Amino acid sequence: MALIAKAQEGSYQIAVLKYNGGGDWYANLETSLPNLIEFLNDKVEMNVWKEQAIVEASSSELFDYPFIHMTGHGNVVFSEEEADNLRTYLEGGGFLHIDDNYGMDPFIRQQLKKLFPNEPLVEIPFDHPIYHQKYDFNNGPPKIHEHDGNAPQGLGIMLNGRLAVFYTYESDLGDGWEDAEIHQDSEATREKAFQMGANIISYAFSGE
DSSP states (O other), rough: OOOOOOOSSSBBBOOOEBBBSSTTTTTTTHHHHHHHHHHHHHHHHBBSSSSSSEEETTTTTGGGGGGGEEEEEEEBOOOOHHHHHHHHHHHHHHHHEEEOOOSOOOHHHHHHHOOOSSSOOOETTTTTTTGSSSSOTTTOOOOOTTSSSOOOOEEEEEEEHHHHEEESOOOHHHHHSOOHHHOOHHHHHHHHHHHHHHHHHHHHHHHO
C-alpha cells in the first residue's frame, strides 16, 4: 500500500497514534503538537496543516499521514492486526516518532519487538541527519525533563537503511512543546524542544 500524504490547508497533516493497553495516548494532546506545528510553519517555513489528526493503529487512514507521533505514561498493547498494519505502514515509507512521557518505556520496547522481532532498537549516532536538519544537536536529543536523571537518548529502528522509528527516551520533547505555563520550562528549554521536533519532522518528510 502506497503512503499518501494528506493535503488540506497545508502540504502535510501529521497525526497522533491512538493505541490500546490503558496508557494515556492523549497526553499533551491539547497544546503539544499544535504548538510544534505553529513553530514549523513560522520558524522553519514548512507547510503543515494546523489541525493534528488522531489515528488508530489498525486503521487504513494511517497511510494518509507521513508522520505519526506517539506518547504517553503507561501501558501499550498492539494486537496482531494493529502490529501488522503498523509494520506495513513503516515498511512502506511511514515514520513513527515515540516520545516517552515517563512510564511507557518498558511497554513500548516490548511492543516494538512484536513489530520487528529481527530489527533491534539501537541508539542513533550523533552524526545521523535527524540531528542535523535546520538545527544541530551534536549530543543527541535535548534533556527537557528530569525523569530518572539519565542522559536523554535517541533510539531507533532502521529499515533498509532508513530510520523508520525514532524513540526519544529520558528527553520528553512533548512536554517542552506544551504551553509555557503548564510545566514552567524556560524559554531556552522549550526552544530546544521545538528545534529537535522540527528536525525530526523535517527528516521524516525528506528521508535525508
